[in-house]
Amino acid sequence: MDPQLIISKGREKSLRRRHPWIFSGAVARVIGNPKPGQTVDVRAENGDWLGRAAFSPASQIQARIWTFDTDERIDEQFFLRSIRNAARQRHGLEGSGTALRLVHSESDGLPGLILDRYNGVLVFQLLTAGAEFCRKAVVDALRQLYPDDAILERSDVEVRAKEGLQERIGVVHGRIPELVPILENGLEYLVDVRGGHKTGFYLDQRDNRLAVGRVAAGAEMLNCFCYTGGFGLAALGGGAARVTQLDASAQALALADRNREKNGFPTERMTTVCGDAFQILRAWHREGRRYDIIVLDPPKFADSKASLNRACRGYKDINLCAFRLLQPGGRLFTFSCSGLMEDGLFQKIVADAALDAGRNGRILHRLSQAADHPVALPFPEGSYLKGLEILVE
Numbered sequence: 502m503d504p505q506l507i508i509s510k511g512r513e514k515s516l517r518r519r520h521p522w523i524f525s526g527a528v529a530r531v532i533g534n535p536k537p538g539q540t541v542d543v544r545a546e547n548g549d550w551l552g553r554a555a556f557s558p559a560s561q562i563q564a565r566i567w568t569f570d571t572d573e574r575i576d577e578q579f580f581l582r583s584i585r586n587a588a589r590q591r592h593g594l595e596g597s598g599t600a601l602r603l604v605h606s607e608s609d610g611l612p613g614l615i616l617d618r619y620n621g622v623l624v625f626q627l628l629t630a631g632a633e634f635c636r637k638a639v640v641d642a643l644r645q646l647y648p649d650d651a652i653l654e655r656s657d658v659e660v661r662a663k664e665g666l667q668e669r670i671g672v673v674h675g676r677i678p679e680l681v682p683i684l685e686n687g688l689e690y691l692v693d694v695r696g697g698h699k700t701g702f703y704l705d706q707r708d709n710r711l712a713v714g715r716v717a718a719g720a721e722m723l724n725c726f727c728y729t730g731g732f733g734l735a736a737l738g739g740g741a742a743r744v745t746q747l748d749a750s751a752q753a754l755a756l757a758d759r760n761r762e763k764n765g766f767p768t769e770r771m772t773t774v775c776g777d778a779f780q781i782l783r784a785w786h787r788e789g790r791r792y793d794i795i796v797l798d799p800p801k802f803a804d805s806k807a808s809l810n811r812a813c814r815g816y817k818d819i820n821l822c823a824f825r826l827l828q829p830g831g832r833l834f835t836f837s838c839s840g841l842m843e844d845g846l847f848q849k850i851v852a853d854a855a856l857d858a859g860r861n862g863r864i865l866h867r868l869s870q871a872a873d874h875p876v877a878l879p880f881p882e883g884s885y886l887k888g889l890e891i892l893v894e
């Protein structure tokens with residue numbers, strides 16, 4: 502018999518609504534001494550069977566549900582079936598592109614597993630004790646489903662520490678090129694799958710890059726927190742007159758310049774600037790610079806409730822700087838990828854920033870993560886990326 506996790510009376514309600522997380526405070530007792538990551542049967546105090554979950558004793562989230570179906574075993578077939586289903590559900594989403602997220606963790610019923618595919622290179626991350634425990638089954642499933650693909654593991658993520666896991670990175674199968682060329686919305690990008698952020702590229706912004714490209718004709722554009730240049734290249738593709746790519750990472754900017762070259766845009770149309778956005782935007786305001794389009798896509802400022810206040814100040818400050826630099830009639834595309842930052846609060850922060858800058862604006866579109874990063878209905882935590890397209894007066 503599998504070990505069991507008994508949920509305290511009244512604390513099983515979220516599970517009955519198919520939310521996959523079990524917090525330590527909801528656990529009445531553990532029966533049978535499960536190892537970290539091992540599959541446990543989850544039951545209510547009255548004996549009702551609730552689901553099968555991965556046990557994670559080190560984490561606040563002490564277990565994550567793999568299945569709510571009594572008949573479903575958590576074996577190699579489960580991973581094969583789940584990954585295949587997730588990939589099938591994405592048919593057509595890549596459009597003319599060659600890069601797609603195939604598995605988005607809880608929202609695909611596979612808590613702790615991220616799988617991205619870049620032009621025949623699979624990159625996966627195991628974020629939880631449960632996903633780690635099932636590593637072999639995951640790799641076997643990938644080998645079977647994509648026999649011709651190379652496979653890289655990028656489990657070098659801080660959240661693993663919360664699960665009591667060390668970071669790990671390494672080639673699992675095949676040959677991984679130093680940079681993987683991909684296509685997205687008609688543009689080519691080089692992706693540093695070994696050393697880049699996340700699994701190498703911000704696939705979640707795909708649709709938003711397209712949205713920026715659509716309105717970029719003739720524009721003077723500033724891409725702030727540009728990483729390898731995505732939004733800026735999309736703007737150039739859409740006919741922007743000139744783009745300034747700003748980031749604190751010289752390495753990311755070097756790749757942005759290679760991406761420019763690869764797409765045949767001349768150097769006169771793109772400048773890269775390395776430094777701290779908060780300081781540089783202030784200096785440019787003093788110089789009286791102006792832009793028609795500004796994209797703000799900062800890193801996650803809030804990763805815990807405790808850091809939310811400080812994060813709010815960061816978002817407000819950077820948005821204030823951007824409003825001051827926009828031409829009347831210009832557009833601000835402003836984002837937050839902190840899941841803890843709720844839409845309403847984010848809008849309020851941006852509105853306050855505009856007010857302090859003495860500007861007004863209208864929201865034209867609300868933006869979010871691309872459809873290969875779906876949000877399972879019972880799992881609102883899966884929604885993290887939010888953005889506003891604002892027409893500034």
Ligand code: SAH
Nearest residue numbers: 703726727728731748749750777778798800
């Ligand atoms: N928009 C990008 C992703 C941005 S990720 C895309 O579509 O690909 C956030 C970026 O902000 C990272 O590249 C990081 O290097 C950069 N960054 C973090 N802090 C910064 C700061 N204070 N000033 C400028 N860039 C910063």
